[in-house]
Amino acid sequence: MDTKHIKNDVDPKFLKKHQESLYDALEDKHTTVEILDEDPLNTKMVLNMGPQHPATHGVLRLILQLNGELIEKAKLDIGYLHRGIEKIAENKTYQEFMPYTDRTDYLSPYSNNVAFCTAVEKIANVEVPERAHYIRMIGSELSRISSHLLWLGTMVQDTGAVSFFLWTFREREKIYDIFDHIGGHRFTISHARIGGVANDLTDDALAMIKDFVNEFPQELKDFHGLLDRNRIFFDRNRGVGVLPTERALEIGATGPTLRGSGYAYDIRDFEPYARYDEVEFEIPTRLEGDNLARYYVRMEEMHESIRIIRQCLDKLPKGPVRTDNAKQAYPSKDEVYYSMEGMIHDFMMTDTGICPPEGSESFHSIEAPKGELGYFIQSNGTGHPWRLGIKSPSYANLQALEDMLDGEMVADTVIMIGGVDPVMGDSDK
Amino acid sequence: MEPVTTTSYIVLGIALFMLLNSAALAVYAERRVAAFIQNRWGPNRVGPYGLFQPIADVVKLLLKEDVTPARGFKTIHAIAPMIPVFTALMTVAVIPFGDGLYATDINSGVLYILAINSLGVYGITLGGWASNSKYSLLGGLRAAAQMISYELPMGLAVASCILFAGSLSFIDVVNSQEVWWNVIRNPIAAVIFIVTAFAEANRTPFDLPEAEHELVGGYHTEYSSMKFGMFFLAEYMHVVVGSMLITTFFFGGYHLPFAGLWLPEMGVTAKAILDVSVFVLKTVFFAFLFIWVRWTIPRFKYNQVMKLGWKRLLPISIFNFLGLAVIVYFWHHYIA
Amino acid sequence: MFENYLPIAILAGVAVVLAILLMTLSRVLGPYRPNKTKLDPYESGMDPVGDAANRYSISFYLVAIAFIVFDVEVVFVYPWAVSYLDFGPGTLVSMIIFILELYVGLIYLIKKGALDWDLKKGMFN
Numbered sequence: 001m002d003t004k005h006i007k008n009d010v011d012p013k014f015l016k017k018h019q020e021s022l023y024d025a026l027e028d029k030h031t032t033v034e035i036l037d038e039d040p041l042n043t044k045m046v047l048n049m050g051p052q053h054p055a056t057h058g059v060l061r062l063i064l065q066l067n068g069e070l071i072e073k074a075k076l077d078i079g080y081l082h083r084g085i086e087k088i089a090e091n092k093t094y095q096e097f098m099p100y101t102d103r104t105d106y107l108s109p110y111s112n113n114v115a116f117c118t119a120v121e122k123i124a125n126v127e128v129p130e131r132a133h134y135i136r137m138i139g140s141e142l143s144r145i146s147s148h149l150l151w152l153g154t155m156v157q158d159t160g161a162v163s164f165f166l167w168t169f170r171e172r173e174k175i176y177d178i179f180d181h182i183g184g185h186r187f188t189i190s191h192a193r194i195g196g197v198a199n200d201l202t203d204d205a206l207a208m209i210k211d212f213v214n215e216f217p218q219e220l221k222d223f224h225g226l227l228d229r230n231r232i233f234f235d236r237n238r239g240v241g242v243l244p245t246e247r248a249l250e251i252g253a254t255g256p257t258l259r260g261s262g263y264a265y266d267i268r269d270f271e272p273y274a275r276y277d278e279v280e281f282e283i284p285t286r287l288e289g290d291n292l293a294r295y296y297v298r299m300e301e302m303h304e305s306i307r308i309i310r311q312c313l314d315k316l317p318k319g320p321v322r323t324d325n326a327k328q329a330y331p332s333k334d335e336v337y338y339s340m341e342g343m344i345h346d347f348m349m350t351d352t353g354i355c356p357p358e359g360s361e362s363f364h365s366i367e368a369p370k371g372e373l374g375y376f377i378q379s380n381g382t383g384h385p386w387r388l389g390i391k392s393p394s395y396a397n398l399q400a401l402e403d404m405l406d407g408e409m410v411a412d413t414v415i416m417i418g419g420v421d422p423v424m425g426d427s428d429k
Numbered sequence: 430m431e432p433v434t435t436t437s438y439i440v441l442g443i444a445l446f447m448l449l450n451s452a453a454l455a456v457y458a459e460r461r462v463a464a465f466i467q468n469r470w471g472p473n474r475v476g477p478y479g480l481f482q483p484i485a486d487v488v489k490l491l492l493k494e495d496v497t498p499a500r501g502f503k504t505i506h507a508i509a510p511m512i513p514v515f516t517a518l519m520t521v522a523v524i525p526f527g528d529g530l531y532a533t534d535i536n537s538g539v540l541y542i543l544a545i546n547s548l549g550v551y552g553i554t555l556g557g558w559a560s561n562s563k564y565s566l567l568g569g570l571r572a573a574a575q576m577i578s579y580e581l582p583m584g585l586a587v588a589s590c591i592l593f594a595g596s597l598s599f600i601d602v603v604n605s606q607e608v609w610w611n612v613i614r615n616p617i618a619a620v621i622f623i624v625t626a627f628a629e630a631n632r633t634p635f636d637l638p639e640a641e642h643e644l645v646g647g648y649h650t651e652y653s654s655m656k657f658g659m660f661f662l663a664e665y666m667h668v669v670v671g672s673m674l675i676t677t678f679f680f681g682g683y684h685l686p687f688a689g690l691w692l693p694e695m696g697v698t699a700k701a702i703l704d705v706s707v708f709v710l711k712t713v714f715f716a717f718l719f720i721w722v723r724w725t726i727p728r729f730k731y732n733q734v735m736k737l738g739w740k741r742l743l744p745i746s747i748f749n750f751l752g753l754a755v756i757v758y759f760w761h762h763y764i765a
Numbered sequence: 766m767f768e769n770y771l772p773i774a775i776l777a778g779v780a781v782v783l784a785i786l787l788m789t790l791s792r793v794l795g796p797y798r799p800n801k802t803k804l805d806p807y808e809s810g811m812d813p814v815g816d817a818a819n820r821y822s823i824s825f826y827l828v829a830i831a832f833i834v835f836d837v838e839v840v841f842v843y844p845w846a847v848s849y850l851d852f853g854p855g856t857l858v859s860m861i862i863f864i865l866e867l868y869v870g871l872i873y874l875i876k877k878g879a880l881d882w883d884l885k886k887g888m889f890n
Contacts, residue, residue, distance in 0.1 A: 019812075045821065047563050052810030055642045061811070068822025069567070069731045158642045160633060160728025166467040232634055232727045410567065411730045414643045441772050445779065491791045499804035500813075511784035518780040522773045533772040540843060541773075562806035563813075570825050577832040584839035591846040650807050655791030659784065732881070735828070739871070739880045743835070747868055750842070751861055754849070758857050761850050 023063070044072070047410075051080045055158050055414040058424035060398070062405070062413065071413070074405035078398060081428040089388035093353030094120045095194055095330070097388070102188035104390065105426035107150050110136075110143035110179070111368040113192035118273055119364040119375035120194050124356040126328045131319045132196035133274045134312045138209065139182065139191060140274075140366075141305040141312075145216070146175040147369035148298045152223065155295070155418030159236050164226070171219055174212055181205035194354055195329030196322030206313070213309050220302055227295075237292040241404035241416040244289055251403065252396045255371020256301065257420055260294035262287040267367040279311040291419040298421075328354055353383030363391075370394055370421060394427035441532035444521040448666060451716075453483035455665040459720045466724045490658035498560055498651045505559035510656045512552030513663030519545045520670045523599050527683045527704030531600065538599040539591065542674065543584060546629060549667065550576040553631070553638055553648045556660070560651035568647025572638035575734055576629060582742035583625035586618035589750045590678050592757045603682035607689035610681040617749045619679040621742055623718075626671040628738070631664065633723040637731060672715035676708060683708040827879050838867050 023046075045066045051059035059080035065073040085104060089097045101116045102109035114136045121128060153168035176186040182205045183191035183198060191198050201209075227233050243253065248261035258265055264285040268276040284300035286293035323329045326345040335342030358381030365374030371393030380386040397420045404416050457472070457480065464471025472479035497503050523538040525531040535541060550573055557569020591597060593614060594605040605611075612619040628635040639647035649660045676682060683704035685692060695703070729737070806813050841863070849856050874880060 045563060048808045048811040048813075049643075050809050054645060056809075061809070066822075068824045069571075070822075156727065160636070160640070160642065161726055163463070163467045163724045166469065170468060230726065232729055232733070235733055236727065236730050409731060411637070411640065411643050411728075437772055438775075441776060445776070491794050493791070494796050494798065495791055496799070496803060498806045499799075499801070500806060507788065511781070511788065514784045514787075515777075515780045518783070519773070519776060522776050532776070533769050535769050535773075560806065562808065564807060566821070570821060574825055574828045577836075578828060581832065581835045581839060584836070585842070588839065588842045588846050591843065595847060595850065597843065597847060645807065645809075654795050655787050658791070659787060735880055739831075740875055743871065744868070747864060751864060754846070754857065754860070758850065758854070 049413060050077075055417065057154070057417055057422055059428075060417065060422065060424055062401075064405070064410070064413070066410065069409050069411075071405050071408055071410065074402050074413075076398060076402050078395075078424070079428050081424040083425075083429065085429045086388050086390055089385050091384065093350075093383045094124075094385065095349065095353055097385070098192070098194070099188065099190045102190055103425060104392065104429060105147075105368060105370060105373070105394065105423045106188070107423055108140075108143040108147040108369045109187065109189050110139040110191060111147075111366065111373065113190060114140050114274070115364070115366045115368060115373045116375050117192045117194050118366060119362065119377055120354065120356075122364045123360055123362040123377050123379060124194075124328065124354050126195045126325075126354070127323050128196055129320045129323060130275075130317045131200070132321045134316050135197050135201060135321060136192055137274050137276065137279070138201075138309055138312045139179075139189075139197075141308050142175050142178060142209070142212075144305050144369040145302050146172050148302050149175075151298060151418065151421045155415065155421070156227065156233070158414040158418045159233055161233070164223075168223070171216065174208075178205060178208045178212060181208055193322060193329060195325070196320070198322075200321045209309065210313065213306055213313070216306060217303070220299070220306075224299065234292070236411075236415060237295055237419075238288075238290060240291045240408060240412050241419060242288070242290045243400050243404055247403060248289070248400065251399045253371070253400050254393045254396050255367070255369070256294055256297045257371065257397045257400060259283065259285045260297045261289035262293075267365060267372060273364070273366055275315075276308075278315065279308050281308050291415055294419045294421075355379075355381060355383050357381065365391060368393055370423065370426065371397060373426075390429055392426045392429060394422040394424070395429075398422045398427055436529070437532050440526065440530050441522065444524075444526065444532065445518065448518065448521050448669060451669045452662050452665040453487075455668055455716055455720075456483045456486065456661075458716070459665070459723070462717065462720045463724045466721075487658065490655050490661075493654040495654040495656060496651075498562060501561040501651065502559040505555050506651075507656070509552050509556035509559055510652065510659035510663075512555070513549045514552075514659050514666070516545050516549040516552070517663050517666035517670055520673075524673050524677055525599055525603050525682060526708050527701050530683075530701060530704065534598055534600050537597050539587060539597045539602065542599075543580070543587065547576070547580050549629070549663070552660075552663070556652065557638075557648035560648075562651050564644045564646070564650045565648050568638045568640070568644050568650070571640075571644075571731060572631065572648060574731075575635060575637060575738070576631075578735060578738035579625040579628035579635075579742070582621050582738065582746040583629065585743075585746035585750045586622040586625065587678060589615055589618045589746075589753045592750075592753055599677060603677060603684065606681040607684050608687055610679065610684075610686065612679040615679070615749075615753060617745065618753075621746050621749070622679060623675055624737075624742065626675055627719070627722065628734070630667040630671045630719070632668065632719055634726055634729050635734060636723075636728055637734060640728065642728075668716055668719045669712065672712045672719065673708075675715050676711040680711050831874055831879065834870065835867065838864065 047064045047066055048061065049064055050056035050061040056062070061077035061080065063075040063077065064071050083103075085100055088100060092100070098113060098116055101112035105112055120126070149168040149172045153165040156164040179189045179191075180186045181202060183189040185191075243257070243261045245262045248258050249263060253261065254265075262285060264283045266283040267273070268281070269283055281304045282300075284297045284304065286296055322332070326341075326348075330349050331342045331345045336346045337343075356377070356379040358379065361376070361378040363374055363376040365372045367373075372391065373393055374391035376387075376389035376391065377385050378387040401416065401420055404420075405413060408416070460482065461471045461479070463469075472482040475481040475485045497506055520542055522532045523535060523541055553572040553576075554569040557565040557567075557572065560566070590602060590611050593611065594602040596602070627633075631638050637647075638644075639649065641647075644650070649657050652660060681688070685703075685707055842860075845856070845860055849860065
């Protein structure tokens with residue numbers, strides 16, 4: 001078809017202006033590079049992939065210009081899952097908003113809780129007890145494994161090996177059970193609190209974590225055994241979707257996508273939060289920048305996570321799990337039920353909440369499974385944030401997709417989406 | 430060539446019935462084996478061990494709405510699903526299930542099978558094209574390119590079996606393997622034939638035409654109701670037929686290993702029962718192989734399929750054929 | 766001779782009847798409530814851009830043409846394979862030459878890049 005006038009061939013039923021400008025962008029995208037963009041043989045095809053597509057990890061939309069099986073140009077359209085979470089935050093106290101963070105990157109809720117709580121603690125100068133730091137680290141690393149397992153399952157499933165999905169989900173099920181015992185929720189755990197965590201680890205939960213840490217490396221070895229020397233999987237990933245280091249930095253890619261492109265940046269190591277400076281771990285990095293590199297980076301990160309959890313379990317100090325300051329954190333349930341002060345404090349925390357100084361602002365980011373997850377908070381001295389911004393890793397990483405897709409084949413799109421590992425809830429907020 | 434008798438028609442009727450049944454059984458087996466591989470239970474509610482599940486599936490498909498896309502080509506859209514079913518059913522006529530147990534013996538049986546088999550691609554390609562959906566079109570084009578590419582190595586692999594049989598009749602092909610199965614005499618062609626059989630049946634790792642992950646079902650994206658059901662049925666019939674062909678061409682058909690050397694003479698009924706059971710067992714094994722592979726390994730990319738077909742399998746099969754032709758010639762003229 | 770094909774003809778009839786029967790059954794038994802949105806072709810929930818049954822990439826035709834060339838080779842091979850043992854070594858040699866000639870064609874096809882589908886190497890990309 002004549003790609004010069006795609007706009008005339010489509011009759012959008014909704015958001016007319018937005019859709020037309022998207023097709024416009026497809027026409028113009030590479031005009032500076034390719035002047036000869038005529039199609040005299042009329043062989044090009046414009047294909048919508050998503051938002052209602054089984055392999056686009058939710059509601060990601062790609063518009064592809066195809067020549068046979070080749071992608072000549074790709075345009076990205078995101079925002080189908082926008083829920084206005086940042087705006088919602090302005091009408092909630094800090095503690096009330098915390099459960100909303102579970103719903104951004106819903107594959108690693110614990111990391112999001114920790115990211116938000118550390119950001120609030122930074123702006124309000126809240127001290128967190130030592131034990132809580134370690135519990136947060138264990139939770140974050142578990143959720144990293146859980147998130148990477150989902151990535152592994154879906155990415156390998158996108159290459160066509162359907163069974164793999166269920167094998168990784170069996171492992172995720174164990175992590176969900178652990179979360180169930182840690183915080184009482186399997187999925188949206190909401191366990192971190194401003195000033196600590198909701199409750200201490202029970203003996204049950206500790207035993208389960210220990211079991212998991214002992215058993216999981218063997219499973220990981222099995223996954224490696226199934227994939228590393230599988231010729232089809234190897235060939236489908238090697239050299240696909242190459243993102244050079246400079247380009248990755250320009251785009252602002254973070255997390256495994258950046259490390260797969262050969263830039264060893266990990267916030268856990270460069271600006272340690274919690275107690276990451278007291279545990280030893282490597283930053284898996286690959287130089288190739290292709291999908292296979294990203295695969296290896298994530299697989300090795302799971303190894304490192306297990307290592308971190310082991311050290312945390314060894315070092316886990318005794319003590320309280322939440323700061324004992326009634327102006328900064330909720331009192332424990334015992335206090336609330338059996339003492340007048342406790343109940344008043346509980347009421348005040350719920351009603352007013354924690355009040356950072358007026359005019360203060362802070363940005364704090366952590367290394368979430370998908371990359372750098374940051375919360376920017378501006379305070380006007382009340383219990384609600386004046387402005388709250390989320391720097392989500394999926395949004396940054398998705399920008400690399402357009403670059404990577406050009407010149408690859410249709411079958412590669414799903415693998416590359418899998419390799420970048422976006423979560424649309426995180427990207428669209 | 431043996432003349433056609435009443436037995437032939439009885440065999441034909443039973444074979445046709447069993448092929449339809451085996452497609453249903455293959456669907457059931459696929460779901461149970463997949464469940465076993467994935468640590469699940471699989472269908473176990475409809476009937477004992479879920480055995481009636483395929484019947485429930487068919488009834489469900491029959492009661493669904495038949496949707497034809499408005500911009501599609503309605504006649505071709507309706508004819509397309511019939512073609513794969515037709516070609517799969519047509520193959521049973523010439524396959525021998527036992528000593529003297531076949532519907533008909535024609536002197537061009539092998540050519541007939543290859544011809545009928547290659548017709549199957551029309552159904553898929555036309556179905557993809559007539560839907561007038563881009564995903565379907567891509568699936569249809571992939572199917573066409575893939576199936577014709579793999580027909581060449583398949584044809585040459587079969588041709589290298591003909592060298593031993595010296596005839597295009599299936600009866601002669603099977604009888605030539607009474608002592609030495611072709612898989613022993615001609616292992617390279619056996620591997621090539623098994624790979625191409627997977628490609629011709631559009632099964633993983635060659636299931637790019639449907640590729641549910643990128644093409645959302647490929648050629649049958651726009652099909653619903655029994656039209657989809659017929660593509661579905663045909664796929665499983667092709668699995669069964671493919672297993673039968675692998676058995677017949679390379680694994681001695683109804684012969685036990687080296688049967689000519691040690692198997693004593695038997696009565697007609699006993700021999701018939703033995704032959705059919707041996708044939709069915711081998712077919713079941715290869716059908717299981719089809720299912721096993723489907724649930725364990727990833728799918729090829731389009732350019733990898735083309736590369737494997739044209740740059741690897743085709744040259745190998747050409748040289749395998751030539752080499753065997755020379756060896757057989759010298760063996761026949763100067764040694765034996 | 767031709768009566769051996771009679772079962773095949775009968776089988777063809779049965780197959781066609783069976784296929785049509787299944788289609789008709791579903792048409793009769795199933796509901797039919799079409800509407801515009803339902804009959805739209807699937808394009809991931811978006812409005813379809815243009816027509817799908819347009820011209821498509823030339824590379825697919827190349828495979829088809831190459832196939833015809835080599836399929837003719839395979840067709841020649843069959844009658845030869847059945848009866849070459851009855852003839853002298855000349856038949857064997859001439860068939861080897863014939864196949865090798867076509868093999869040179871295959872090498873040309875590969876070197877020319879007609880079977881490469883990557884953006885950089887392909888003939889028409």
